[in-house]
Amino acid sequence: MKILVVDDEAVQRDLLSGFLRNQGYDVLTAANGEQALDVFRQEPVPLVILDHRMPGQTGDEVLVQMKALNPMVRAIMITAYGSVNTAVTVMKLGAVEFFEKPVDLPVLLQKIQQLEQQLEVEEDVAVVEESIDESPLPLKIVAESAGMKEVLSVVRRVAESPFAVLIHGETGTGKELVARLIHLLSPRADNPFIEVNCAAIPENLFESELFGHEKGSFTGAANMRRGRFELANNGTLFLDEIGDMPLFLQPKLLRALQEKKINRVGSEATIGVDVRLVSATNRDLKALSGEGQFREDLLFRVKVLEIEMPPLRQRKEDIPHLVDFFLERYTCGRNIRLAPETIDTLVKYPFPGNVRELENVVQRSVTLSRGPVIYPKDLPEEVRHHQATAQGTLSERLEAVEREMMLSALEKSGWVQTKAAELLDISERVLRYKMKKYGLKNNAGK
Numbered sequence: 216m217k218i219l220v221v222d223d224e225a226v227q228r229d230l231l232s233g234f235l236r237n238q239g240y241d242v243l244t245a246a247n248g249e250q251a252l253d254v255f256r257q258e259p260v261p262l263v264i265l266d267h268r269m270p271g272q273t274g275d276e277v278l279v280q281m282k283a284l285n286p287m288v289r290a291i292m293i294t295a296y297g298s299v300n301t302a303v304t305v306m307k308l309g310a311v312e313f314f315e316k317p318v319d320l321p322v323l324l325q326k327i328q329q330l331e332q333q334l335e336v337e338e339d340v341a342v343v344e345e346s347i348d349e350s351p352l353p354l355k356i357v358a359e360s361a362g363m364k365e366v367l368s369v370v371r372r373v374a375e376s377p378f379a380v381l382i383h384g385e386t387g388t389g390k391e392l393v394a395r396l397i398h399l400l401s402p403r404a405d406n407p408f409i410e411v412n413c414a415a416i417p418e419n420l421f422e423s424e425l426f427g428h429e430k431g432s433f434t435g436a437a438n439m440r441r442g443r444f445e446l447a448n449n450g451t452l453f454l455d456e457i458g459d460m461p462l463f464l465q466p467k468l469l470r471a472l473q474e475k476k477i478n479r480v481g482s483e484a485t486i487g488v489d490v491r492l493v494s495a496t497n498r499d500l501k502a503l504s505g506e507g508q509f510r511e512d513l514l515f516r517v518k519v520l521e522i523e524m525p526p527l528r529q530r531k532e533d534i535p536h537l538v539d540f541f542l543e544r545y546t547c548g549r550n551i552r553l554a555p556e557t558i559d560t561l562v563k564y565p566f567p568g569n570v571r572e573l574e575n576v577v578q579r580s581v582t583l584s585r586g587p588v589i590y591p592k593d594l595p596e597e598v599r600h601h602q603a604t605a606q607g608t609l610s611e612r613l614e615a616v617e618r619e620m621m622l623s624a625l626e627k628s629g630w631v632q633t634k635a636a637e638l639l640d641i642s643e644r645v646l647r648y649k650m651k652k653y654g655l656k657n658n659a660g661k
């Protein structure tokens with residue numbers, strides 16, 4: 216992939232371009248905005264790394280012009296350490312990511328590799344672009360990032376088909392929302408959407424919950440009851456947390472799916488059911504199946520089609536839009552907004568609890584806010600604290616970068632020191648000294 220590095224400082228430019236060339240990228244450089252635009256007009260460049268503060272045109276201004284030339288261009292902006300507001304501004308301009316100086320090179324590389332993957336997906340998608348449906352969705356869902364747009368495009372395609380869909384993703388990424396969307400976009404939209412949370416039902420009640428029971432079939436079964444399968448007839452059955460489905464029930468579920476027939480507990484009579492199955496999990500079903508916790512035949516049944524929900528930290532562009540979305544939901548007409556520094560802090564936070572965590576943060580801040588503006592100090596402790604620790608002092612961050620680069624080079628070279636030193640362009644003696652300093656040792660003890 217071609218990458219254009221734009222920076223007025225030769226040292227920084229050489230550092231970045233040298234690093235990226237070593238990683239196998241085709242790197243072009245420019246020392247100011249004008250040069251950068253010249254190169255950009257002549258070469259097909261999918262990714263630009265821009266210094267924000269340059270004499271003449273700033274990174275923002277250059278990016279605006281590049282976007283006008285090619286709206287698909289991706290940009291990573293390098294901002295001065297601690298410059299508030301810039302993050303928000305550059306994200307609005309369409310920079311996919313920003314890095315503060317000094318740039319954390321391994322993290323930068325990771326981001327670039329991610330972008331490369333997204334670009335590949337987009338190229339695939341672009342081929343069928345004409346057929347892409349932009350009609351309004353029956354449900355509100357924020358999807359500004361390329362990752363979420365791809366999810367929606369897959370959702371639209373799978374919704375029409377009768378096959379089972381498995382939605383996989385970390386907690387709070389929107390799996391349930393997507394399950395409902397699939398139902399609403401499907402030909403079954405007018406029929407029921409019935410949810411079963413496999414993690415929440417006691418094992419001894421599971422069978423009756425799914426398939427129903429006859430009156431008197433077990434202690435406490437005072438009346439006949441229809442199960443979720445029957446209730447979902449002609450509609451969609453959503454098995455949430457399917458990884459928690461008890462092992463002894465799995466053959467029964469498999470049979471119901473294969474034969475499209477069920478028996479209520481305590482009854483011999485079979486009842487035909489026609490359901491479209493959508494399941495969700497945050498667990499690795501393949502690994503569970505390897506450990507004997509999930510039947511392989513059932514796995515193939517439930518994941519004919521698969522949707523992967525990207526974690527929020529990999530689609531930070533969605534954060535400001537999600538904030539607006541939740542503000543509207545929770546302010547109930549009160550005029551409350553977030554200060555730019557507050558959004559800045561949120562964009563930098565990695566959100567282990569994903570969209571749900573962001574929703575809780577907004578809800579909480581709105582509820583507790585005294586005035587019309589929410590400042591970083593109004594955010595929960597862990598969100599503010601994260602920023603403080605992630606920055607650290609200059610030397611701490613440099614050491615962390617150095618350590619990570621060394622580790623990655625050692626791993627890449629199979630812990631052969633000559634090769635690692637070559638990759639890092641340092642002498643073996645320096646390599647050994649630093650390995651000792653950072654306590655880097657191969658597990659095999661080399």
Ligand SMILES: Nc1ncnc2c1ncn2[C@@H]1O[C@H](COP(=O)(O)OP(=O)(O)OP(=O)(O)O)[C@@H](O)[C@H]1O
Binds near residue numbers: 355356384387390393
């Ligand atoms: N893209 C989005 N746009 C708007 N709201 C969203 C989006 N993604 C998630 N949400 C909201 O975030 C909350 C969590 O989403 P949801 O319950 O679908 O996540 P989940 O993946 O099922 O989580 P879990 O694994 O914990 O069950 C919900 O309130 C949902 O409406």
Ligand SMILES: [Mg+2]
Binds near residue numbers: 455
């Ligand atoms: Mg859920």
